[in-house]
Amino acid sequence: MISQQYKLVAPFRIESFFQDVKVQGSEHIVVRPRKLSVCKADIRYYFGLRDPEVLKKRLPMALIHEACGEVLHDPTGEFATGAKVVLLPNMPGKDTFYDENYRLDSLFRSSRADGFLQEALRINKQQVVPYTREGMDNVFAFTELISVGVHAVDSFLRYSHDRRDRIAVWGDGAVSYIICCILKNRLPDAQITVLGINPNKLQYFGFLDNVLNVNQLETRPQFDHVFECVGGAASGKAIDQMIDTIEPQGTMMLCGVSEEPVPVNTRMVLEKGLTMIGRSRSGRRDFIESVRLLEEDDTFAARMRQMISEEVDVAGTNDISKAFELAKNADFKVVMNWNI
Amino acid sequence: MVFAGILAGGVGSRMGNYNIPKQFLPINDRPIIVHVAEKFLLHNEVDLVIMGINPAWYQNMLDIQAKYLSEFKNLVVVKGGNDRNETIDAVIKEARRHSQDDEDIIVTHDAVRPFVTLKMISDNIAAARQFGVCDTVIPATDTIVYSDNGSYITDIPVRSQTYQGQTPQSFKISLFEQVYSSMTQEELNVVTDACKMFMLKGYHVQLVEGHVSNIKITYPYDYKVAQIMMENIKND
Numbered sequence: 001m002i003s004q005q006y007k008l009v010a011p012f013r014i015e016s017f018f019q020d021v022k023v024q025g026s027e028h029i030v031v032r033p034r035k036l037s038v039c040k041a042d043i044r045y046y047f048g049l050r051d052p053e054v055l056k057k058r059l060p061m062a063l064i065h066e067a068c069g070e071v072l073h074d075p076t077g078e079f080a081t082g083a084k085v086v087l088l089p090n091m092p093g094k095d096t097f098y099d100e101n102y103r104l105d106s107l108f109r110s111s112r113a114d115g116f117l118q119e120a121l122r123i124n125k126q127q128v129v130p131y132t133r134e135g136m137d138n139v140f141a142f143t144e145l146i147s148v149g150v151h152a153v154d155s156f157l158r159y160s161h162d163r164r165d166r167i168a169v170w171g172d173g174a175v176s177y178i179i180c181c182i183l184k185n186r187l188p189d190a191q192i193t194v195l196g197i198n199p200n201k202l203q204y205f206g207f208l209d210n211v212l213n214v215n216q217l218e219t220r221p222q223f224d225h226v227f228e229c230v231g232g233a234a235s236g237k238a239i240d241q242m243i244d245t246i247e248p249q250g251t252m253m254l255c256g257v258s259e260e261p262v263p264v265n266t267r268m269v270l271e272k273g274l275t276m277i278g279r280s281r282s283g284r285r286d287f288i289e290s291v292r293l294l295e296e297d298d299t300f301a302a303r304m305r306q307m308i309s310e311e312v313d314v315a316g317t318n319d320i321s322k323a324f325e326l327a328k329n330a331d332f333k334v335v336m337n338w339n340i
Numbered sequence: 341m342v343f344a345g346i347l348a349g350g351v352g353s354r355m356g357n358y359n360i361p362k363q364f365l366p367i368n369d370r371p372i373i374v375h376v377a378e379k380f381l382l383h384n385e386v387d388l389v390i391m392g393i394n395p396a397w398y399q400n401m402l403d404i405q406a407k408y409l410s411e412f413k414n415l416v417v418v419k420g421g422n423d424r425n426e427t428i429d430a431v432i433k434e435a436r437r438h439s440q441d442d443e444d445i446i447v448t449h450d451a452v453r454p455f456v457t458l459k460m461i462s463d464n465i466a467a468a469r470q471f472g473v474c475d476t477v478i479p480a481t482d483t484i485v486y487s488d489n490g491s492y493i494t495d496i497p498v499r500s501q502t503y504q505g506q507t508p509q510s511f512k513i514s515l516f517e518q519v520y521s522s523m524t525q526e527e528l529n530v531v532t533d534a535c536k537m538f539m540l541k542g543y544h545v546q547l548v549e550g551h552v553s554n555i556k557i558t559y560p561y562d563y564k565v566a567q568i569m570m571e572n573i574k575n576d
Binding site for chain 2: 001002004016018019020021022023024025030032070072073075081082119120315339340
């Protein structure tokens, strides 16, 4: 079957290509993406904010690694035709000693492999997770981002000491919001604080115990553990503040992506005996848990729904461009209703 | 039920040096007609795909089905007629063996348009449900000139009101049966297009948006273009 792909060929320029999706004689299933969500990493590619050498090497490439869709064909019959699935962007490498998301030979869609801006694609069954809840497709579209939050919080619960009364999250973006929601789910009795700079975005965090503007702190708070979800150039300053306010032997979860190296006050890390853990890539287990949360926890699902800033009907390249333009300035998520 | 009718009644008389009908020529190692069939077989709203094949090439299609499409149980191959309308009629007679419902829809498509999209098929089904009959078109980019004598121009329609017809063409089967049975032999001799039949009998044929890439592989040039369209991806 001939299927269309929409690839970024140069910053701001998306063109349609055709690929042959072989249907018969494969163990893989064929899926049709239906809802796609724009991520910051896609925005950096689209607007040409990545290193020119990276762009030269990776383009043309179909963008988008957050998506859900429907099964068109499963030769084994395990999935019914029309079954709804979340699409996983990880294409795991071979060394099973490591988690699939951290293997050096793993591929990630919209990074070193084509993303989901496609009419239909063949995909390994291990790279989809089914869901059944109706009316939530636009939320299941960004399960990948939710799964990153699940991955970070569950790693935190596994490795941090168990005095978890006061937890702080730096950042007022999508990852921060999701991590706060998951912390509320996992640790309902803990006092959770968010520290951000954007007063409008901080309004989304009203369900937390403390919402602080990091530029207007009157007293120096103290926390058992902290999450860094700032990323970019500001993450250095955030990490400084975190080291300053964390109690001894606390765990610092680093979840923000930075293009440039970030200096860290290692002297105080040593003095306080801190543990720093980096987590930004989720695995299949995290997707399954994210889908479970969305299916079973109505409060969590409702909070995730609030993250949708815009929905855009997409039937061609102009609509894709419109979605990226909107995503650049959206509070949280822009979801494409993919109709190709 | 929703049926797809893949029309392959032709024998490739315009295809230059090729002796085999163009729908059997390969794109990426598989016949064009297999790509077309897969698109409809995988579409979630299509219940049964019926292929109307030129009788001279019927066995070839059965062989192709066995080789490339054996996984699919919702595919039937029937012998077509002497022209396009007879082939549609043969496909519809087969559809009627499976369902007699007045609301049954058939999406008919050229076997030589492998770049049809899932969206076009969905849009056709929706339009046929709502309006009874629809045709897939794209706005004409060239100026269309009309000549009723083949020698000089007798009319130039306003370009913004002209479109190029593609397929799918879709309709309620019950309406087609009414229209087809009311056509005289004289009318059938000159009307080769199903939508034209509906128009002759006073039906409103709804437009559905096609795409410039939904090309019909008619001439060797088109076949070359189709292959180049696919090579774009190979060279990545």
